[in-house]
Amino acid sequence: xxxxxxxxxxxxxxxxxxxxxxxxxxxxxxxxxxxxxxxxxxxxxxxxxxxxxxxxxxxxxxxxxxxxxxxxxxxxxxxxxxxxxxxxxxxxxxxxxxxxxxxxxxxxxxxxxxxxxxxxxxxxxxxxxxxxxxxxxxxxxxxxxxxxxxxxxxxxxxxxxxxxxxxxxxxxxxxxxxxxxxxxxxxxxxxxxxxxxxxxxxxxxxxxxxxxxxxxxxxxxxxxxxxxxxxxxxxxxxxxxxxxxxxxxxxxxxxxxxxxxxxxxxxxxxxxxxxxxxxxxxxxxxxxxxxxxxxxxxx
Amino acid sequence: xxxxxxxxxxxxxxxxxxxxxxxxxxxxxxxxxxxxxxxxxxxxxxxxxxxxxxxxxxxxxxxxxxxxxxxxxxxxxxxxxxxxxxxxxxxxxxxxxxxxxxxxxxxxxxxxxxxxxxxxxxxxxxxxxxxxxxxxxxxxxxxxxxxxxxxxxxxxxxxxxxxxxxxxxxxxxxxxxxxxxxxxxxxxxxxxxxxxxxxxxxxxxxxxxxxxxxxxxxxxxxxxxxxxxxxxxxxxxxxxxxxxxxxxxxxxxxxxxxxxxxxxxxxxxxxxxxxxxxxxxxxxxxxxxxxxxxxxxxxxxxxxxxxxxxxxxxxxxxxxxxxxxxxxxxxxxxxxxxxxxxxxxxxxxxxxxxxxxxxxxxxxxxxxxxxxxxxxxxxxxxxxxxxxxxxxxxxxxxxxxxxxxxxxxxxxxxxxxxxxxxxxxxxxxxxxxxxxxxxxxxxxxxxxxxxxxxxxxxxxxxxxxxxxxxxxxxxxxxxxxxxxxxxxxxxxxxxxxxxxxxxxxxxxxxxxxxxxxxxxxxxxxxxxxxxxxxxxxxxxxxxxxxxxxxxxxxxxxxxxxxxxxxxxxxxxxxxxxxxxx
Numbered sequence: 076x077x078x079x080x081x082x083x084x085x086x087x088x089x090x091x092x093x094x095x096x097x098x099x100x101x102x103x104x105x106x107x108x109x110x111x112x113x114x115x116x117x118x119x120x121x122x123x124x125x126x127x128x129x130x131x132x133x134x135x136x137x138x139x140x141x142x143x144x145x146x147x148x149x150x151x152x153x154x155x156x157x158x159x160x161x162x163x164x165x166x167x168x169x170x171x172x173x174x175x176x177x178x179x180x181x182x183x184x185x186x187x188x189x190x191x192x193x194x195x196x197x198x199x200x201x202x203x204x205x206x207x208x209x210x211x212x213x214x215x216x217x218x219x220x221x222x223x224x225x226x227x228x229x230x231x232x233x234x235x236x237x238x239x240x241x242x243x244x245x246x247x248x249x250x251x252x253x254x255x256x257x258x259x260x261x262x263x264x265x266x267x268x269x270x271x272x273x274x275x276x277x278x279x280x281x282x283x284x285x286x287x288x289x290x291x292x293x294x295x296x297x298x299x300x301x302x303x304x305x306x307x308x309x310x311x312x313x314x315x316x317x318x319x320x321x322x323x324x325x326x327x328x329x330x331x332x333x334x335x336x337x338x339x340x341x342x343x344x345x346x347x348x349x350x351x352x353x354x355x356x357x358x359x360x361x362x363x364x365x366x367x368x369x370x371x372x373x374x
Numbered sequence: 375x376x377x378x379x380x381x382x383x384x385x386x387x388x389x390x391x392x393x394x395x396x397x398x399x400x401x402x403x404x405x406x407x408x409x410x411x412x413x414x415x416x417x418x419x420x421x422x423x424x425x426x427x428x429x430x431x432x433x434x435x436x437x438x439x440x441x442x443x444x445x446x447x448x449x450x451x452x453x454x455x456x457x458x459x460x461x462x463x464x465x466x467x468x469x470x471x472x473x474x475x476x477x478x479x480x481x482x483x484x485x486x487x488x489x490x491x492x493x494x495x496x497x498x499x500x501x502x503x504x505x506x507x508x509x510x511x512x513x514x515x516x517x518x519x520x521x522x523x524x525x526x527x528x529x530x531x532x533x534x535x536x537x538x539x540x541x542x543x544x545x546x547x548x549x550x551x552x553x554x555x556x557x558x559x560x561x562x563x564x565x566x567x568x569x570x571x572x573x574x575x576x577x578x579x580x581x582x583x584x585x586x587x588x589x590x591x592x593x594x595x596x597x598x599x600x601x602x603x604x605x606x607x608x609x610x611x612x613x614x615x616x617x618x619x620x621x622x623x624x625x626x627x628x629x630x631x632x633x634x635x636x637x638x639x640x641x642x643x644x645x646x647x648x649x650x651x652x653x654x655x656x657x658x659x660x661x662x663x664x665x666x667x668x669x670x671x672x673x674x675x676x677x678x679x680x681x682x683x684x685x686x687x688x689x690x691x692x693x694x695x696x697x698x699x700x701x702x703x704x705x706x707x708x709x710x711x712x713x714x715x716x717x718x719x720x721x722x723x724x725x726x727x728x729x730x731x732x733x734x735x736x737x738x739x740x741x742x743x744x745x746x747x748x749x750x751x752x753x754x755x756x757x758x759x760x761x762x763x764x765x766x767x768x769x770x771x772x773x774x775x776x777x778x779x780x781x782x783x784x785x786x787x788x789x790x791x792x793x794x795x796x797x798x799x800x801x802x803x804x805x806x807x808x809x810x811x812x813x814x815x816x817x818x819x820x821x822x823x824x825x826x827x828x829x830x831x832x833x834x835x836x837x838x839x840x841x842x843x844x845x846x847x848x849x850x851x852x853x854x855x856x857x858x859x860x861x862x863x864x865x866x867x868x869x870x871x872x873x874x875x876x877x878x879x880x881x882x883x884x885x886x887x888x889x890x891x892x893x894x895x896x897x898x899x900x901x902x903x904x905x906x907x908x909x910x911x912x913x914x915x916x917x918x919x920x921x922x923x924x925x926x927x928x929x930x931x932x933x934x935x936x937x938x939x940x941x942x943x944x945x946x947x948x949x950x951x952x953x954x955x
Contacts, residue, residue: 092790103810129790134633137798144795145806150787151795152636153807154629155659161593161626165633165641166787168617169591173637173787191629194622350617357638357786359615361588362758369582369610369754373572373747374403 092127100145109260109286110140110207116263118147120271131174134163138180139214140207157188160195167202170357171345174274175202182212185221185241196250196279201343203273203280209288210295217291227294243283244324244336254280255337259304261297278343307334314338377430378562379438380516383455384447387419389505394425398573399526400518401429402746405568410744411437416682422450431564435863439943442562445512459483462561464515466508486557493548497541506542510549517563520550572747576740577602579711580670583718585614588758590639593619593630595649598682599738600672603644624649628656635665636796638761638786640722644670647689654696657731661701663796666725672736675937684937685738687859687910693733694888702832704840705888707735709862712747724839728832729781739939740860766791772803780831833889842891845898847880852953854902856928858884858916861908861940868945877953890923899926906952907931908945
């Protein structure tokens with residue numbers, strides 16, 4: 076995509092700080108798990124943008140995919156189930172020099188954590204959220220997730236799911252996310268572009284990665300997706316057109332679009348929070364020394 | 375010693391709180407010690423609300439018992455509060471609204487009819503100024519100079535100018551002069567003395583103390599009675615460089631605060647019991663990830679929604695046990711605004727030094743009521759050191775390194791060479807989880823024990839870093855009170871009253887509720903002639919804690935869970951029962 080040659084947001088030319096790489100912890104995912112593609116895409120995207128690993132914080136919740144921060148050499152916060160986004164927001168507001176990513180699964184983000192997903196998007200916090208969406212609860216060995224399709228028989232729904240699946244892309248458009256994309260673990264190169272552009276995007280960037288669970292989801296498999304996905308970039312989609320984005324976001328069946336659905340530029344929360352105009356909070360002075368006049372209001 | 379109490383009552387929307395606050399602030403301007411109780415309900419209009427402004431030439435610690443002047447804006451106020459008027463007292467009311475026949479008045483109590491509506495109509499056809507007229511009359515009877523009350527009134531309008539300010543000044547002046555012509559100043563009126571005192575709520579003191587401690591980030595969700603912490607800090611956000619975030623819920627609030635703390639700033643959240651219940655899981659995460667965190671729980675009557683505008687001390691068990699598993703924590707309990715300021719300095723210091731959650735227990739009575747603070751009780755000249763304390767030293771950086779104190783070097787994101795993972799799963803010294811392929815394997819079984827021991831070692835550090843409960847009052851004494859939080863205020867006033875009755879008493883006050891300073895507590899209790907636990911809950915939660923931790927038994931308990939604060943005289947009554955066996 077054209078944007079990958081845009082100016083870097085964190086210019087570090089000439090510095091000797093280490094770039095992002097793998098940590099010495101080996102991923103514990105099942106062989107063939109879609110999440111391997113996502114961790115590779117994040118690593119390559121950050122490397123492409125030349126952001127030093129010490130400036131990157133990856134925040135996650137709980138689930139197979141939420142183990143991701145352990146596998147990279149950046150700062151990481153592996154918190155509790157469904158709460159990656161408010162932790163990530165707090166980190167961003169404490170130090171907006173940092174590049175903040177949140178990662179996790181569909182249960183973490185669209186089930187227990189969906190309230191935070193909605194509100195983080197409407198705030199347009201300048202961060203990137205990558206979900207590894209496998210439409211199943213894997214770590215608890217195979218229960219229905221918020222994105223499991225109607226009729227999907229799982230351990231918790233032996234006669235099939237009888238709820239409509241949540242559409243993360245449509246929800247993101249409705250809540251005001253300013254960068255909305257979908258990747259597929261069967262196409263890492265494409266996902267690297269999507270994630271790199273998401274990190275460079277000024278505002279809340281959401282990438283829903285279709286990341287098949289090879290152990291517990293026997294319906295939405297790599298093959299199932301390969302037969303259905305097509306790239307928006309190759310089909311005349313205009314990502315600046317919200318109406319077109321809505322039509323594509325609702326498309327799920329014989330054809331499933333991947334790529335950039337929508338992108339727009341709006342002031343971020345950090346732009347609008349006046350206190351942050353003086354620089355990252357962590358580097359501002361603190362305390363009330365010399366402000367004794369503050370007590371006058373209590374007289 | 376002399377003291378006077380003024381009570382004003384009416385319906386929500388009558389402006390009772392502003393009358394009470396103006397009177398309280400006027401007393402503070404006169405250099406008097408004071409307490410302002412704002413009793414209200416969970417309604418915006420109607421119902422019954424009242425305010426008691428107490429002032430004295432010596433330190434007072436509660437709203438007191440009786441009132442000397444009652445300003446009744448409706449008939450209901452007369453019915454409810456007439457029994458509380460002391461002999462020689464005055465009822466201020468408007469005969470155009472309702473009658474107060476002399477036959478109803480207790481012996482020695484006078485009625486002062488004031489045409490508040492008629493005075494109000496001179497300025498504007500609406501009745502909004504009646505409370506200013508009534509307040510003026512009340513101020514005269516209470517012995518407050520007109521210039522003082524009018525100056526406070528003017529300043530309370532802030533930058534507002536024009537008719538509304540002039541009208542209020544005019545109406546209060548007419549009310550004052552009417553009283554001057556038709557009544558005399560109450561015998562209990564106190565002469566001005568000393569420099570003006572600060573007057574603040576517990577919530578304001580908590581906000582101020584946090585800011586002085588170096589707070590840079592507050593995330594909170596509105597919930598009575600903690601909301602005032604957020605609104606005070608929000609009003610000063612830009613001036614003080616503190617980000618104030620109203621979160622979507624308490625789950626988000628506490629996680630944002632944890633994120634901000636991990637990110638490199640001093641952060642906190644505040645709530646009441648309902649919101650605190652939602653924060654429980656995150657509290658354990660802060661303990662496990664060893665992130666400094668300050669949480670204020672301003673308690674109100676529970677369980678569940680309970681009595682949202684009424685006080686209680688029912689959350690102690692919750693604060694002690696919040697979170698699955700075990701992790702170190704401290705619970706601090708200030709008893710008044712002046713102490714609350716210093717408690718917040720302490721809370722941030724402890725959280726930062728011991729990298730663990732510190733809970734500050736407030737309650738509605740402390741959070742929302744006004745109390746005077748001597749100007750020299752509070753200093754904003756507090757050193758706030760940098761949080762960037764760790765540098766790469768050529769060795770592998772281990773965020774959760776085993777240490778004797780249990781505290782490991784804390785690097786902050788953005789620092790080169792010190793990258794690490796903060797993990798809510800059990801982890802090794804570098805933060806990598808030992809919960810999956812390593813769990814149950816002998817080497818890592820022992821690592822788990824070592825890591826748990828490392829964290830829990832902080833408890834003995836916290837014990838050393840917190841103040842042991844102290845005894846205050848008479849020695850020797852006939853009775854030793856045991857109390858924590860805002861209840862301490864009424865106990866202190868009760869001790870003064872007992873002293874006047876020739877019954878010396880003292881108080882074991884639990885400024886640090888947890889960790890429990892067992893040795894000092896056992897020492898104090900075993901040397902007491904008699905004890906009386908005074909606590910605002912049903913089951914005596916503090917007594918349970920002390921018995922569990924020290925074996926100390928407190929057989930006499932004055933427990934209250936009706937939503938109302940403790941009154942000094944009822945404590946005196948219970949104490950006399952215990953003393954007289």
